[in-house]
Structure formats: C-alpha cells, structure tokens
Amino acid sequence: MIGVSKIKQYSNVLDKPLSKGKQEVSLSAFAFLFSELVQYNQTQVDNIAELERSRLEDAGYAVGARCLELLCHREKGNRRETRLLGILSFVHSTVWKVLFGKVADSLEKGTEHEDEYMISEKELLVNRFISIPKDMGTFNCGAFVAGIVRGVLDNAGFPAVVTAHFVPMEGQQRPRTTILIKFAEEVLRREARVG
Amino acid sequence: MAPAGPRSGDAIFASVERVNAELFTLTYGAIVRQLLTDLEEVDEVNKQLDQMGYNIGIRLVDEFLAKSNVSRCVDFKETAEVIAKVGFKMFLGVGASVTNWDAEGTCCSIVLEDNPLVDFVELPDTCQGLYYCNVLSGVIRGALEMVSVPSCASLSLVFSSSS
Numbered sequence: 001m002i003g004v005s006k007i008k009q010y011s012n013v014l015d016k017p018l019s020k021g022k023q024e025v026s027l028s029a030f031a032f033l034f035s036e037l038v039q040y041n042q043t044q045v046d047n048i049a050e051l052e053r054s055r056l057e058d059a060g061y062a063v064g065a066r067c068l069e070l071l072c073h074r075e076k077g078n079r080r081e082t083r084l085l086g087i088l089s090f091v092h093s094t095v096w097k098v099l100f101g102k103v104a105d106s107l108e109k110g111t112e113h114e115d116e117y118m119i120s121e122k123e124l125l126v127n128r129f130i131s132i133p134k135d136m137g138t139f140n141c142g143a144f145v146a147g148i149v150r151g152v153l154d155n156a157g158f159p160a161v162v163t164a165h166f167v168p169m170e171g172q173q174r175p176r177t178t179i180l181i182k183f184a185e186e187v188l189r190r191e192a193r194v195g
Numbered sequence: 196m197a198p199a200g201p202r203s204g205d206a207i208f209a210s211v212e213r214v215n216a217e218l219f220t221l222t223y224g225a226i227v228r229q230l231l232t233d234l235e236e237v238d239e240v241n242k243q244l245d246q247m248g249y250n251i252g253i254r255l256v257d258e259f260l261a262k263s264n265v266s267r268c269v270d271f272k273e274t275a276e277v278i279a280k281v282g283f284k285m286f287l288g289v290g291a292s293v294t295n296w297d298a299e300g301t302c303c304s305i306v307l308e309d310n311p312l313v314d315f316v317e318l319p320d321t322c323q324g325l326y327y328c329n330v331l332s333g334v335i336r337g338a339l340e341m342v343s344v345p346s347c348a349s350l351s352l353v354f355s356s357s358s
Binding site for chain 2: 012019021023024029034037041044055058059060062063070098099
C-alpha cells in the first residue's frame, strides 16, 4: 500500500514535556545508523580531509549544540559555565556520561601549548565497529565526536578548534583516541582577565 | 539437545548493549539535515532515506535472526507480528502493534506509539512532504528482501504519537 505517513502533531513540539533521558536503543541500531552516515558522506566528497572536517564534524556540531541546551537545562538546572575548566569538566563528565554512558577516560592539559587540552578515550563508541583501510591514512570517524565537542564549546561561548587523533599505545592492539581541543585566543584572554 | 525457542523482544533488548536514545535521535536528525541541505528536493531525500534504510536492513536482518532465534514464519501475518513485537523492540527498545489488515492479508500498518527517531522534531512548512522516518521503511524492506519475502517497493508506516 502506498500511502502517506504523517507524524500526527497533537500540539506544538515545545509543549511536550522533556523526557528524562533514560530511554535507550540498541548499540547495533546506532552503529548501523552511524555507518550509513559515514558511507553517505564518502560519496559526497573527494578527499579525506573534507570528509572529516566539513561533513562528519559538521554533523557532530549540530548534535553538540543541541546537547548543550538539553543538558544545561536538564542536568545543571540552567546554570551556565563561564570558566574554562568548568566547561571542560562539563564535557568530560556530563556530556560523555549522557551520550556514551561513561565519563571520558582522561582530561589532560597540553604540555606544549597553553591553549590545548586533550580528552582521551580508549575506544570511542562511534569507532567500535569501524576499521580504517590503509589507504585512508589518518582518517578518524571520531571527527563526529570532535564535532560534538566543538558544538558544545562553541555554543557555550568557548570557540575552539577540535580534532580527533589516533594515538597508538604500546601493548594494545587498537590505538587510543584523543580529542584535541585548541581554544581560540579570545578564550584565553578572557580567562586571564577573569583570573 | 533441543534448540532454544524464540526469545521475546524484551529479553533480547535487555541482553544487548544499549546506548542513550538521544544520541541516536540527534545523529538521525543530523543525517536528515545533511540530506536536506545536499538534495533540497523532499522526494529525493525520501528516496535517499529509504535507500539508507535498505542498506541497513540487509545487514540488520542477520543480527535479528541470530539473536532472536525465531522459527520460519508461515505467513505474512506472522511476519508482521514478529517485526512489530520482536524486531522493533530489540533494536529501538519500543514495542509496535500491527493494525489495519486488508481483506487479502497482504497489507498492514505497523503503529509505533513512541518513536525515538522523532523526539524533539518538528517539521517546518517547507518540508511537509518529508517522510521523516522513511529509513524505517527501508530497513523493513531490506530485511524482508533478504529473507525472500517479496515486498512492494514502498512500505508506508503510520506513526501516532501519544498525546
């Protein structure tokens, strides 16, 4: 039967009460969906850098922006983070806990540059069922997660450049993933001013 | 040893690894947004969503058969029931019901009370012809084709959100 499927809208979607966030779907449903996202984007671009940056990261950016709003309202009672360490620990703990079910493995400050921070994860949820062929070099689907982090930081008033990298670990078969966050100049100047 | 009987949707869902539904919802929203930006035509987006669903369905059916242990369905009615009760439950965590059978028993509607794909979603006026959840039609079509149930080229799913 070829018919019309419509979403019945009883009222404005903004009138619906916000869910508690406890609903779950199976990991495989998410993994299938994410693989389709990556496959679709592969057909749309010519090179890896573009695939990572403009497609996957942008998709993640939109998710991050919405996550920030949702979590600020639900988890933090509408309180806004104004300090660098505050927003970083929000991302590392709250955002990670809600999206991936656990806090991130570690949060470190970069040693070489003042404006760099790193969130590391042994195995990113999105990368669990993905293997990168040799000819794609350093491509990392964690760019989606980097996009989520960038979306959260940007919309919270901490513009940054966020990228995902594989870091090989000795004694482990799969490399660790590090999300590198490089804050913009203005963020550091503001932090210094506020003291 | 007798083979294990079919497992219920709830039991399977409790035993698989799960992720937060909001991550799933927001990722799907990002996909639809990307498609709308790239393709612009609502019909093209519907087709692409169906194709993506089809690609998912042909792989998903393997996992479904492996985890659920269902025996071969004797007729389409049973197939639809299994999809609604076991399939949707085990992947999306929500139950569905089958209604609206036609006279020959070849056509039905599967109704989802609570669809995780459409949380937080409101369609603007410019996208009124968009079948937002068309990926689900594709998944079912792909899965059925893999188990040799010839199904019509487009399934339509009716969703009613609880008030």
